[in-house]
Amino acid sequence: MVVAFAPLPVSSSSPQARNFRLEARQFAFSPSELFVNPGDILTLELVSTDVVHGIYIDGYDLSVEADPGRTATLTFIADKPGSFRFRCHVTCGAMHPFMIGKLTVGTNNWLYRSIGFSVLAVLGLLLFPRTDPKIKL
Amino acid sequence: MELTRLSLLESALKSRYPQLAVFIVMLVGYIFAIIAGLIGTPVGSSNFSIVFVWIAWWAILILIAVPFFGRGWCAVCPIPLPGEWLQRGAVLGPHGNRWSSRRRGTDADSVLLDRRRRTETKWLNLRVPKMFRNIWLQNISFLLLALFSSVLLTTPNITGIVLAAMLFAAVGLSMVFERRAFCRYLCPVGGFIGLYSQTAPIELRIKDKQVCVKCKDKPCYHGSSAGYGCPWDVFPGGLTRNTYCGLCMECIRTCPHDNIAVNLRPFSADLAKPSARMDEAFKAFIMLGSAMIYAGVLLGPWGMFKDAAYNVGTTAWFIYAIIFLTIIFGVLPGLFTLGLLQTKGAASLKQRFASLSTALIPLGLMFWVAFSLSFVLTNASYILAALSDPLGLGWNLFDTANIAWQPMLTSVLAPAQTLALVVGLIWSARTAQKSANEAGVSPFTIIIYCLIATSVMLWLLL
Numbered sequence: 001m002v003v004a005f006a007p008l009p010v011s012s013s014s015p016q017a018r019n020f021r022l023e024a025r026q027f028a029f030s031p032s033e034l035f036v037n038p039g040d041i042l043t044l045e046l047v048s049t050d051v052v053h054g055i056y057i058d059g060y061d062l063s064v065e066a067d068p069g070r071t072a073t074l075t076f077i078a079d080k081p082g083s084f085r086f087r088c089h090v091t092c093g094a095m096h097p098f099m100i101g102k103l104t105v106g107t108n109n110w111l112y113r114s115i116g117f118s119v120l121a122v123l124g125l126l127l128f129p130r131t132d133p134k135i136k137l
Numbered sequence: 138m139e140l141t142r143l144s145l146l147e148s149a150l151k152s153r154y155p156q157l158a159v160f161i162v163m164l165v166g167y168i169f170a171i172i173a174g175l176i177g178t179p180v181g182s183s184n185f186s187i188v189f190v191w192i193a194w195w196a197i198l199i200l201i202a203v204p205f206f207g208r209g210w211c212a213v214c215p216i217p218l219p220g221e222w223l224q225r226g227a228v229l230g231p232h233g234n235r236w237s238s239r240r241r242g243t244d245a246d247s248v249l250l251d252r253r254r255r256t257e258t259k260w261l262n263l264r265v266p267k268m269f270r271n272i273w274l275q276n277i278s279f280l281l282l283a284l285f286s287s288v289l290l291t292t293p294n295i296t297g298i299v300l301a302a303m304l305f306a307a308v309g310l311s312m313v314f315e316r317r318a319f320c321r322y323l324c325p326v327g328g329f330i331g332l333y334s335q336t337a338p339i340e341l342r343i344k345d346k347q348v349c350v351k352c353k354d355k356p357c358y359h360g361s362s363a364g365y366g367c368p369w370d371v372f373p374g375g376l377t378r379n380t381y382c383g384l385c386m387e388c389i390r391t392c393p394h395d396n397i398a399v400n401l402r403p404f405s406a407d408l409a410k411p412s413a414r415m416d417e418a419f420k421a422f423i424m425l426g427s428a429m430i431y432a433g434v435l436l437g438p439w440g441m442f443k444d445a446a447y448n449v450g451t452t453a454w455f456i457y458a459i460i461f462l463t464i465i466f467g468v469l470p471g472l473f474t475l476g477l478l479q480t481k482g483a484a485s486l487k488q489r490f491a492s493l494s495t496a497l498i499p500l501g502l503m504f505w506v507a508f509s510l511s512f513v514l515t516n517a518s519y520i521l522a523a524l525s526d527p528l529g530l531g532w533n534l535f536d537t538a539n540i541a542w543q544p545m546l547t548s549v550l551a552p553a554q555t556l557a558l559v560v561g562l563i564w565s566a567r568t569a570q571k572s573a574n575e576a577g578v579s580p581f582t583i584i585i586y587c588l589i590a591t592s593v594m595l596w597l598l599l
């Protein structure tokens with residue numbers, strides 16, 4: 001429980017405007033990993049180098065499409081911290097469902113908490129190995 | 138709890154008609170998937186074969202069927218049916234009067250019966266050679282598909298060909314060998330369903346051992362006028378694990394003493410008695426490793442790996458294949474062995490390796506659940522669209538063809554994945570404690586191994 005609710009150190013940098021030029025090709029984005037701070041104003045310029053591609057950001061539920069050679073722009077405030085996949089949402093070929101990148105806003109707290117949970121669970125099992133076998137959680 | 142006490146369920150399982158009805162639906166769906174794959178649109182996400190096999194079927198298999206019903210899928214799987222029907226020369230049961238004149242009772246009779254059954258069949262009906270009577274062929278067939286999976290998962294043509302090939306292979310093996318040789322020894326899916334079915338809360342077992350001891354004919358294995366001998370080549374009277382029982386329900390029909398039950402039981406009851414087979418131990422590593430590799434390659438942000446996995450035949454793909462196999466046969470079992478070396482016990486290293494790898498079974502299952510949750514929820518919206526336009530020809534049967542792609546349940550995805558992985562970790566740690574106890578060693582290093590693997594998987598998925 002402590003792991004779940006303990007306040008994690010907050011990064012103190014003040015919000016900035018940030019520009020990323022994202023090149024999309026079959027079947028990858030470049031750069032494919034973006035790191036920003038919470039509150040940053042993000043502008044993504046999506047440029048496609050082959051066929052029509054899109055970008056959809058999980059969690060933010062935002063998207064934009066870019067025709068080949070044209071730049072499409074998506075501006076938003078990265079106000080949700082955590083790690084989100086972004087993916088192409090315009091069918092662009094075979095591996096389209098796996099055309100994925102990652103946007104990390106601040107620290108990926110959920111990951112660290114999940115690992116914390118795992119460690120605690122294992123510690124608990126090692127310290128009290130003889131719990132009732134029916135209690136799995 | 139014995140489910141077959143429910144008389145409605147029991148009669149539904151004993152009768153061949155409900156099963157046949159499901160079989161026919163499945164077989165029609167399967168053949169349609171082959172056709173759609175071969176003649177439908179080459180765009181995977183709008184083709185019935187890709188969407189129904191790799192999204193819908195896969196979701197049901199790994200999220201529901203295997204965890205809760207073990208080999209439940211095999212009970213309704215269409216792949217072995219044409220072969221089995223040909224082999225038997227019948228779609229329903231044996232022709233009653235062929236046997237009914239025979240008096241049951243003596244051993245000589247049953248041998249005669251068995252021999253007659255063997256000679257009567259038109260086909261070769263050979264026994265599978267001993268060296269193949271393990272799951273190494275299944276390990277290999279799974280790995281072959283796994284190495285081509287990026288193409289297989291996304292190309293309708295290839296999916297159609299692979300589905301058809303499985304059907305034909307099953308028919309061919311039924312002609313040459315007795316019973317379901319394809320299911321037991323070759324099916325790439327059957328191997329891991331069997332491994333993970335040990336965790337399921339359902340089992341088919343005998344009710345009373347003494348009844349079997351006294352039972353002379355053993356029609357559950359040899360067959361009788363009421364039905365066929367176990368198609369999966371197991372002796373139902375000796376079942377202790379789910380791994381190789383395909384839940385085909387034949388023995389419920391053939392046992393004259395009504396001695397077969399389907400039971401509800403605690404999860405993973407089979408893992409309390411670890412098997413000591415190397416083929417199964419490596420299956421656990423293959424499945425654990427593939428789940429991690431897929432999570433990284435398919436769902437990760439690294440385009441380079443995706444290119445390598447997709448461009449089969451290129452140098453990059455060969456390197457990918459080598460890395461894939463090295464992780465599965467080198468890194469994962471290697472680190473596991475290193476962990477085992479820290480333990481001291483009476484059992485040989487090989488025995489400890491085989492029995493402690495049991496701990497990886499719940500872990501691997503939950504890795505697959507966590508991986509599939511992400512893959513399935515993001516792509517589930519294709520199912521409705523493909524239902525209306527299965528071949529991608531612009532049909533609109535149910536007015537759902539134009540449903541836009543939209544990931545589902547995005548807000549619960551990460552919590553659900555964490556839950557699955559942490560539950561898997563606890564489950565495997567408890568399994569490790571039990572099997573370590575059995576082998577007389579300390580489970581500590583194996584639990585740490587599971588913790589590290591879980592952390593890597595969390596990092597890949599979250």
Ligand code: SF4
Binds near residue numbers: 210215326
């Ligand atoms: S082993 Fe394979 S072919 Fe046989 S029933 Fe199971 S899934 Fe189907």
Ligand code: SF4
Binds near residue numbers: 350353357392394397
């Ligand atoms: S399960 Fe039935 S048929 Fe098979 S040995 Fe036992 S009593 Fe005989």
Ligand code: SF4
Binds near residue numbers: 367368370381383
């Ligand atoms: S005959 Fe019985 S033991 Fe054999 S596979 Fe079918 S259900 Fe399982």
Ligand SMILES: [Cu+2]
Binds near residue numbers: 054091093
């Ligand atoms: Cu795309």
